[in-house]
Amino acid sequence: MATRGGAGVAMAAWSILYARAVTTFLLLFLLRFLQAQTFSFPFQQPEKCDNNQYFDISALSCVPCGANQSQDARGTSCVCLPGFQMISNNGGPAIICKKCPENMKGVTEDGWNCISCPSGLTAEGKCHCPTGHILGSHSCPGWSVVV
Numbered sequence: 001m002a003t004r005g006g007a008g009v010a011m012a013a014w015s016i017l018y019a020r021a022v023t024t025f026l027l028l029f030l031l032r033f034l035q036a037q038t039f040s041f042p043f044q045q046p047e048k049c050d051n052n053q054y055f056d057i058s059a060l061s062c063v064p065c066g067a068n069q070s071q072d073a074r075g076t077s078c079v080c081l082p083g084f085q086m087i088s089n090n091g092g093p094a095i096i097c098k099k100c101p102e103n104m105k106g107v108t109e110d111g112w113n114c115i116s117c118p119s120g121l122t123a124e125g126k127c128h129c130p131t132g133h134i135l136g137s138h139s140c141p142g143w144s145v146v147v
Contacts, residue, residue: 082125
């Protein structure tokens with residue numbers, strides 16, 4: 001009986017070892033396929049972009065603005081440089097800017113039209129409005145007036 005009991009204990013021990021070996025193998029095998037893919041990419045902060053770049057939120061990086069453009073006040077898009085009007089705007093650098101005529105160096109507040117400015121321009125290319133005056137623009141095909 002002692003022999004049988006010893007054989008039973010030995011079989012139980014082997015059975016436990018076998019079960020652990022199979023479990024370990026399956027865990028190692030399956031973990032290899034269940035692991036998540038990890039990757040990294042360089043992160044740039046919006047404040048680090050140059051004046052001729054904007055921060056592209058989808059790429060988390062600085063992207064160059066197009067010709068005759070600089071970044072907007074928030075740094076997340078591009079705007080036309082002073083003395084240039086916007087011809088097309090599809091966001092980001094996908095805007096097209098055209099130089100204003102010599103006699104109409106200013107642009108409207110929205111940037112779409114060139115206008116003449118009787119009191120000169122600000123650094124941003126907008127019309128300077130003296131204290132006590134109101135700046136208004138009226139556009140008709142072929143002409144633009146500042147009142």
